[in-house]
Amino acid sequence: MPKKTKQNRSFYQNRSFGLYIFTSIVSLLIITVVAIVGYIWYQYSKALSEISAVQMSQATEMVKEKVTNYLSPAPVMAKLSTQILRGGGFDRRSGHPEPQSDKPSDKAIKLGPLIVDNPETEVRPDNRNDAYGQSGVLSIIDRDLLEHYGIDLIRAFPQLAMANIGDEQGNFMMPKKVSGNKIHTKIIDWSVTPATVTWKKYENGDNAPPTIETTEEVKYDPRGRPWYMGAKKERGSYWTDVYIFYSDQSLGITTAYPIFDSDDRVVGVFSLDIALIEISRFLQKLTVGKTGIVYIINKKKEVIAYPDPSRIVKKQGKKLVPAKIDQLGEDLAWVTASFQEHEDTFTDRVEFESGGERYLASFTNLGGEFGSKWKIGVVVPEDDFLGPLIHMRRVVVLITLAVLIFSVFIARMISSGISKPIMELTEETKKIENFEIDDDAPPVKSSIMEIQLMSNSMVSMKKGLKAFEKYVPSTLVRELIRTGEEAKLGGKKVDLSIFFSDIQGFTTISEKVPPESLMIQLFEYNNELTNIIIDEKGTIDKYIGDAIMAFWGAPIKNEKHALSACNAALACHRKLDELNRKWGNEGKELFITRFGIHSGPTIVGNMGSDERMNYSVLGDSVNLASRIEGINKTYGTRLIITQATYNEVSDHFLVRPLDLVAVKGKKQGVKIYELIGKKGEKLPREILELREMFTRGFEEAYLKQKWDDAMDIFTTIHKKFPSDGAAKLYVQRCIEFRKSPPGKGWDGIYRPKTK
Known part of the structure; x- marks a missing residue:
């Protein structure tokens, strides 16, 4: 306890009196505001919950009643139709005379046994000796009567899109509504040979004879349809899943009932297709709050009904499918979020936030045989129910907060006037530190x-x-700051890539160009190349007249130093092409620049004296990189890398092997390559052809002392690409070696006599 008292005392002792008064007043105000706002929030939230629950419940009950009244007649009519069929209501064997009128309303349902115990004793239709079990139910009924019965049925119930009857032999009849209240009937008959498909199209009303189209191409089998198989399996009323009607491309559902014979065997199935678009249109008219939405969803998360029917049918590949709840569109993310919240919380009433807005939602099982796995979702913005009340609550909250804000405003101005500039100075200090x-x-x-x-x-x-x-690499300074080391003499050996560049014939150029103009052009040249090197995370070592020396891998470690160096060299080479075109148009001298890169162990560190240091590199790798840059003159090339560098970048760049070289002062040879470009980029066909021919001549002929073959290849290259200096050089070598072969001990290494 004494320790705690001491801590509290030090808190106030280390702060000003003004801060003490400020914190005390603000604390009291905050407590008061929180209490008032909390009470108001609680009361209004309670009222919101009660009012919204009542309105959402009313909307749910209305939807329940609508869906029940809309769907429930269909299974009753399906079952009744199968009972009429079983009772012989459409049996043409009953002996009743055929009606003379073609109108559906003139058709009387004829009674008589259709399903019998002893079919062998029944009277058969003329020219038919097969039992109905062989030809099917549709082969022994009055098809015209059944057809007009189906037409009257789908016209009597607006929600019905079509009626279907199929039997165990694959016979099928389907009256269906089409646009303009017209009726088309499809009939598949397997009782004839070959089987036929007939379309009867009532285009001009029921009094006019239909247009009849018949074909022998039968592609549809009712026995394989979900409604047929489901009803046969259930041996009772069956509802399919929701699917897309092919004709009008809208959602629908099918109810089916099996047809039994006297032995209680399933001999066929009668079904009715119900269009669900009317339920969506009903939801469109339903008002819940100002902008609330009611929708119906099944266990597959497919939206069955929605105020905008166009949103609940989606294209998947080449077919249409019911839309999932998360496929309604980005503008309806709040509707998707309502169902997601319901699933996540396992509650039927949820409150959630979406897109910065608060929403209320409720979910209720639809119930009934057809909707046991359907749910009615009601989702409404919170403001729709209690807009005025919420506005009043906000006003009270804002007034209370305004009092608090005004009370602390003056104190805030004073403290800010002192603390803000100090914080800005602190940030500047941190930047300088880095x-x-x-x-x-x-x-x-x-x-x-x-x-x-x-x-x-x-x-x-x-x-x-x-x-x-300007004089010290910023990366070096940052590294010293990061490690906390003092700048001191010394170095360490690490793997680096060293880069040298030099302008060809710069001495001659300097004799022709006035010094002021030359310095301006050289500044532009150095500036462009330096920016490229720095962008590739390189360190500029020094400028040696017109030459640039740089390296990669220190002071910041870079495992891909060779890749960065080659990227920089290639970018410099291409940038110089742009600059030379510009300088040529301006009448200035062109800077033809040669580059050399070598990778290897190098000593890097602070070199010089206690008074003046230079962060630089030295060693054999540096000397070799310098020699490699200069050897471009021998081959007429502009960008050469060594074998060590190529080993690191071979997966990224295209190169041309040039030679095996032992630079002056070295006995061991090094294979060198001309850097051509990046793999994967589009290069001129001539360059690729030159690379392929030269590689073949060098690797397969020259190094193997096949002087005639090498001579032929390099001569061909020289004729085709006369500007290629390397090919010309090898032609001369081949002539010499043919006259004076080097012998078996020849290692293929070229040893230049100058640097």
């Missing part, structure tokens, strides 16, 4: 003299460091 001095942030302004003096000193410091950055 050597981030390139930003052009304005100096910190303050009315307090001491803070303004600190800001002025900070600006002067940044200017000095910015000038210092």
Whole structure:
């Protein structure tokens, strides 16, 4: 306890009196505001919950009643129709005279046994000796009567789209509604040979004879349809899953009932297709709040009914399928979120937030045989129910908060006037600590003299460091800051890639161009190449007249230093092509630049004296990279890399093998390559052809001392590509070696006599 008291005392002792008053008043105000707002929030939330529950429940009951009244007649009519069929209501064997009129209303349902115990004793239709079990139910009934019965049925019930009857032999009849209240009937008859498909199209009313189209191409088998198989399996009323009607491309569902014979065997199935679009149109008219939405969803998360029917049918490949709840569209993310919240919380009433808005939702099982796995979802923005009440609640909250804000505003101004510039100075100090001095942030302004003096000193410091950055690589300084090391003499051996560039004939150019103009052009040249090297995370070692020396892999470690160096060299080479075109148009001298890259162990560190140091590299790898740059002159090339570098980048770049070279002062040879371009990029066909021919001549002929073959290949290259200096060089070598072969001990290494 004493320790705690001491801590509390130190809290107040280390802070000003003004801060103490400020914190005390603000604390009391916050407690008051939280209490008032909390009470108001609770009361209005309670009212919101009660009112919304009543309205959403009313909407749910209306939808339940609508769906029940819409769907329930269909299974009753399906079952009744099968009973009429079983009782012989459509049996043409009953002996009743055929009606003379073609109108459906003139057709009388004829009674008589259709399903009998002893079919062998029954009277058969003329010219038919087969039992109905062989030809099917549809072969022994009055098809015209059944057809007009189906037509009258689907016209009597607007929700019915079509009626279907199929039997165990594959016979099928389907009256269906088409556009304009017209009727088309499809009949598949397997009792004749060959089987036929007949379409009867009533285009001009029921009094006019139908148009009849018959074909022998039967592709449909009712026995394989879900409604047929389901009713046969259930041996009773059966509902299919929701699916897309082929004709009108809208959602529908089918109810079916099996047809039994006297032995209680299933001999056929009668079904009715119900269009669900009317339920969606009903939901469209239903009002829940101002912008609330009611929808019906099944266990597969398919939306069965929705106020906008166009949203619940989606194209999947080449077919249409019912839309899932998460496929309604991005603008209806709140509807999708309602069902997701219901599933996540396992509750029927949820409150959630979507897109920055609050919503209420309820979910109720539809019930009934057809909807036992359907749910009615009601989702409404919270503001729709209690807009005025919520507005009043917000006003009270805003007034209370305004009092609090006004009370702390003055204190905030005073504290901000002191703390803000100090925080800005702290951020500037952190940037300087990380050597981030390139930003052009304005100096910190303050009315307090001491803070303004600190800001002025900070600006002067940044200017000095910015000038210092011109002489020392910023990456080196940041690395020293990061590690906390002091700049001291010494180095360490690491794997690096060293880069040298040099302008061809610069001495001659400097004799022709005035110094001022040359310096301006050289500045542009160095600036462009330096930016490329820095962008590729390279370190500029030094500028040696017109030459640039750079390296990769230090002070910041880079495992892909060779890749970065080659990317930089290729980018510099291509940038120079652009600059030379521009300088040529301006009448200036062209800078033809040669590049050399070598990768290997190198000593890197601070070199010089205690008074002046230079972060640089030295060693055999540096000397070799310098020699490689210069050897471009021998082959007429502009960009050469060594075998060590190529080993690191072979998966990324296309190269041309040039030679095996032992540079002056070295006995061991090094294979060198001309860097052509990146793999995968489009290169001129001529370059690729030259590379392929030269590689074959060098690898398969020259190195194997096949001087005649090599001579033929390099001569062909020289004729086809006369500007290629390497091919010309090898033609001369082959001539010499044919005259004076080098012998078996020849290692293929070229040893230049100059640097």
